[in-house]
Amino acid sequence: MRDAGRTLPRNDPRQYDDLAGEWWRPDGAFAMLHWLAEARAELVPAASRPGALLVDLGCGAGLLAPHLAGKGYRHVGVDLTFSALEQAAAHGVTVVNGDATAVPLADGCADVVAAGELLEHVPDWRRAVAEACRLLRPGGLLVLDTLNDTALSRLLAVHIGERLPTVPRGIHDPRLFVDARALVAESARHGVELRLRGIRPQLTGVLAWLARRVRGATGAAGPAPRIVPTWSTAVLYQGRGVRTG
Numbered sequence: 001m002r003d004a005g006r007t008l009p010r011n012d013p014r015q016y017d018d019l020a021g022e023w024w025r026p027d028g029a030f031a032m033l034h035w036l037a038e039a040r041a042e043l044v045p046a047a048s049r050p051g052a053l054l055v056d057l058g059c060g061a062g063l064l065a066p067h068l069a070g071k072g073y074r075h076v077g078v079d080l081t082f083s084a085l086e087q088a089a090a091h092g093v094t095v096v097n098g099d100a101t102a103v104p105l106a107d108g109c110a111d112v113v114a115a116g117e118l119l120e121h122v123p124d125w126r127r128a129v130a131e132a133c134r135l136l137r138p139g140g141l142l143v144l145d146t147l148n149d150t151a152l153s154r155l156l157a158v159h160i161g162e163r164l165p166t167v168p169r170g171i172h173d174p175r176l177f178v179d180a181r182a183l184v185a186e187s188a189r190h191g192v193e194l195r196l197r198g199i200r201p202q203l204t205g206v207l208a209w210l211a212r213r214v215r216g217a218t219g220a221a222g223p224a225p226r227i228v229p230t231w232s233t234a235v236l237y238q239g240r241g242v243r244t245g
């Protein structure tokens with residue numbers, strides 16, 4: 001488990017600079033983001049037209065990129081953090097330094113908008129949802145995953161999770177977690193009927209991964225834990241919806 005290199009307030013984006021070397025380590029501080037990126041990409045169908053654009057809001061170091069390979073999208077990533085964008089660019093993402101609440105891209109430009117593990121980091125997540133919907137063309141697809149604003153989510157993701165070797169300490173501010181019903185309502189206000197499902201890492205995969213780490217083996221030496229659907233959206237959940245209007 002690694003802390004951010006200096007003492008910064010919870011959710012301070014500068015933590016991503018301190019952790020820049022962790023992004024692409026399969027057993028590093030952002031390991032779970034790799035598992036989640038794979039699960040998010042499974043919600044994205046192959047592009048329906050040549051030149052289709054996928055806008056990845058809060059793209060970080062572009063962990064979604066390898067999972068989109070062969071699907072036919074031009075992958076544009078928007079993020080606040082330069083050090084992450086440099087790495088995303090090295091993985092084939094066309095990068096835009098910007099804020100997900102004021103994205104410098106045209107209305108309706110995107111066939112798909114992805115917002116993976118972003119909204120729970122944005123103080124005005126409603127504004128980011130409005131931007132995601134604005135970017136989508138009619139018929140375009142929104143896919144996202146985030147943490148719910150529940151006591152269970154705060155317990156698992158912050159009070160327990162940030163003590164495990166999978167989540168850096170201080171990376172979340174639990175006050176920003178995103179109420180699932182409010183997210184559905186906000187998306188609907190902007191023309192996207194979002195369907196949610198709870199997700200979680202598969203327990204056996206996580207235990208095997210942890211055992212490999214304890215033995216000092218790299219996470220790459222075995223399969224990454226799968227993210228699987230679960231009955232409750234109370235902690236981690238995915239959303240998927242098409243822009244109708």
Ligand SMILES: C[S@@+](CC[C@H](N)C(=O)[O-])C[C@H]1O[C@@H](n2cnc3c(N)ncnc32)[C@H](O)[C@@H]1O
Nearest residue numbers: 033058059060063079080081099100116117121
């Ligand atoms: C938990 S990481 C997720 C990165 C990536 N989506 C993934 O799943 O690998 C959150 C990312 O959101 C970015 N971020 C936070 N607030 C943002 C904002 N308002 N606008 C754009 N990016 C933001 C951070 O710089 C960081 O790269």
